[in-house]
């Protein structure tokens with residue numbers, strides 16, 4: 177009896193014969209010594225924008241939290257269930273990462289969902305609608321801009337949402353304090369799925385620029 181999809185089992189076979197075989201000692205060391213990733217990556221769930229693939233990261237290198245549209249909610253110690261905030265808390269306070277990267281991407285379905293046309297919720301819970309309402313006025317402002325094309329609005333909100341998430345990160349006292357002490361660096365990035373281009377946010381202007389790779 178097969179307990180997992182065959183495609184996944186085939187992939188696992190390849191992993192054991194390939195990557196695991198060549199990095200066995202690294203996995204064993206990570207198991208014995210624990211993980212010490214230097215970077216927390218906040219990325220979208222989208223299957224086309226996997227951070228480990230884009231940044232060619234090995235085991236133990238990236239601590240990744242993925243959610244719909246790579247959003248960071250504001251600091252809200254209200255006793256509710258906060259998946260992203262708990263991952264952030266562990267990365268910053270437990271693992272003491274040096275970097276936090278919020279990485280958005282082109283053709284993001286979460287971002288598209290708030291730019292209209294309005295659709296019925298996918299389920300009665302409308303979890304996506306509630307989650308994406310985090311963007312609030314920014315989504316309304318961009319979606320109402322008739323000077324821009326649909327594609328321009330999409331890219332604009334994808335990038336605005338990254339700046340928005342970085343601002344929300346700074347509402348967490350631990351992030352704010354460590355950044356001001358120079359022990360934590362915050363970055364924004366945007367990955368264009370169709371071309372493979374990576375754009376990095378200029379921390380001063382907030383503009384997105386192609387990093388020099390030479």
Ligand SMILES: [Zn+2]
Pocket residue numbers: 220221222244245246281283284285286287
């Ligand atoms: Zn997305």
